[in-house]
Amino acid sequence: MDEFDAWLAERAAAHDFTVDRIPFAGLRGWYFENDIGNLVHDSGRFFSVEGLSLRSPGSADRFQPIINQPEVGILGILVKEFDGVLHFLMQAKMEPGNPVPLMLSPTVQATRSNYTQVHRGSRVRYLEYFTGRRPARVIADVLQSEHGDWFYRKRNRNMLVEADAGDDVPLADDFCWLTLGQINALLARDNVINMDSRTVLACLPPVGEGAEAADRFGRSLAASRDPGAGAVSTMTELLSWFTGLRTDCRLDAGRLPLGALPGWQRDDKEISRDDGRRFRVVAVDVRADNREVASWSQPLIEPIGTGLSAFLVREFDGVLHVLVRARAEVGFLDGVELGPTVQCMSACEREEETSPFLDRIPAPGSPRIRYEAFHAEEGGRFLNAVGRYVIAEADGPAPDALPPDHAWVTVGQLTALLRHSNYVNVQARTLVACLNSLG
């Protein structure tokens, strides 16, 4: 790990990055349609910032900006066995919104615009392993949603593929091979493993047999990964509960011009809520020498304050269970997905949070905390979007005493659902990766 630290510091020193806030008028290639409309790119590609209206029975209509990015990108980690141990090819990557210069991204983290070269940038390294042009064994390959509060129906293709044993994969600058043990150790640190890596790692099926766990928590976590473990709900019951919630979801999202959003205002540097809460849309100018394009400008979404995403966990009959909450986020393709027990994407939302379990999340330092770190969300679209991720033990309620949108599930059940799209949201996927890092 010392070697890794030195390597990351060296990669950061080898490159020159600057990110400056600029007025919208300073954006190169971006403009507001008809001056008051959506914020779009000259090429019609990449993404746009649009307006969204939300209607649900019994609630007042709500309005907010949202990022529309119809393209599905690839988030892919290349895996290879060295001396009998699986290694993961990770990339030290700069993203304009991240709070640190470099975080570890998947081997490939590319939108279709990236890899079809709309940027007119350099080609995407290692892409051929994920497009079938070079042989590799698929370990996982699934479309997963991203932040439904900020993205309109965005999904990325989460992939893990294993290179042939005989394939002498070249190691490019800014890339390094790490074992799962090393990645898990880095997940314990703040802001090292980026969101794209975390969501892909969550899709990794259990790898081999772990060492016998020394403590009760470790044994209950290992038991929780077993698909045949004694879960408080069968998979059939769980799917039925989820189907019921999805059926009852009556959130109706409509699109309207960004300039026509009631309760939001635009000045020369930001689009924000009249009350200053939740998030704002801003613009930045970026100079970087190791990206496909050396300099560009773009809009970003900047949440107000620090978020919080937490799993409460407890044992039932020696098997660890995670308390998930079904959430209807405005940008979801299919109404409802399973999220953390508690999820606040900004400081203000945290106060507004309706969760009955918010006050059960322990303060830092509590012995009930099994995992805690700060992680940034996708730095290509979000500025300083850092959240506190927590996994804490709790004497949570019995299954039949839960609010109707909550359920206790095993890690094995979450892993089974993660083979399919639109079941587990991106914050919960980060927490799954963090939980799996514990043993």
Place this chain on the structure above:
Amino acid sequence: MDEFDAWLAERAAAHDFTVDRIPFAGLRGWYFENDIGNLVHDSGRFFSVEGLSLRSPGSADRFQPIINQPEVGILGILVKEFDGVLHFLMQAKMEPGNPVPLMLSPTVQATRSNYTQVHRGSRVRYLEYFTGRRPARVIADVLQSEHGDWFYRKRNRNMLVEADAGDDVPLADDFCWLTLGQINALLARDNVINMDSRTVLACLPPVGEGAEAADRFGRSLAASRDPGAGAVSTMTELLSWFTGLRTDCRLDAGRLPLGALPGWQRDDKEISRDDGRRFRVVAVDVRADNREVASWSQPLIEPIGTGLSAFLVREFDGVLHVLVRARAEVGFLDGVELGPTVQCMSACEREEETSPFLDRIPAPGSPRIRYEAFHAEEGGRFLNAVGRYVIAEADGPAPDALPPDHAWVTVGQLTALLRHSNYVNVQARTLVACLNSLG
């Protein structure tokens, strides 16, 4: 079965149904918005007939009417054990579009408008078993798509629930308990088991152990149901192939007023294509004395001619495999689903069909045919939408010689996918139910 035949004839005689074609101007409660717009109901509920535009890269834009029915209905079959044998509670139901007076529907076949009484009709019998108000064990519960050529993102909740052994379920008029063996025998007949029943039956997980199969086909079918059977592709490979097709799907559907559809014309009795092909929108007046409402009028979609949906099947290493084709239907929520090997929803489309396997579907009477019957699609929305459903053995191509949108899958793999939404389309689900009826 003689008893059943007598009962169904008696139920048909006990009721009086008439369905008459009428001009649009004769529709009670329905009107064209602004005279040239969508065809909608006064209440704003039920469904509407709207216009759809389709754009995909490299193709000319296409246009068609489509039914928009945002409500999710319940299709539910109540199951109960009598003398150690599971029985399914089926309903003899009249639907205006069906080619015969009565077909067998699920126990509950109700839109939200039905069961929240927007019709102001009588209450839906047995609904309480499917809403949790009366205890029952869930066997399957999943949102499944319906005809993507005719419905905009329509899904229904497909449910099978088992009543408690001690629950003395009352038997209402028009309902009967049938064993799976009896249902399977009725599936061999034309137009007895309605579409709603067929899709629910497809979601039924394998029930117990069947009798030892006497012939090679029966043994390979039994082997095909085993989740651990030797499939030519692993589930991971299959999901990866599907994820790739879904990622690459670039079909962009937009909505526009029904009266503004290029290539379509409306007269006083129908909306049809200028070339007379595919389907038309018509109106009917219905009088029935055993429905929630005794008389009503409504629009229906009427395809031109008879459809065809077929599975080609073959053995690999003693395990039966089904040839599925991934289809991008215009109304799908999520781009692509797995359909039959060959699927034509009308006579004209059949001629236009691009399938490389169309000429491999045998004519009636061929010894290669394992299953063949005519089945109507949902008679509440479609008029005379009858298709020939075929399962035929073929020396189909090896897995690596298939066109890229085709795959060989086992019945066990289809059954696993059917636990989740939007993998298997409604025509393929009918064929799964038919295939399972064979032993």
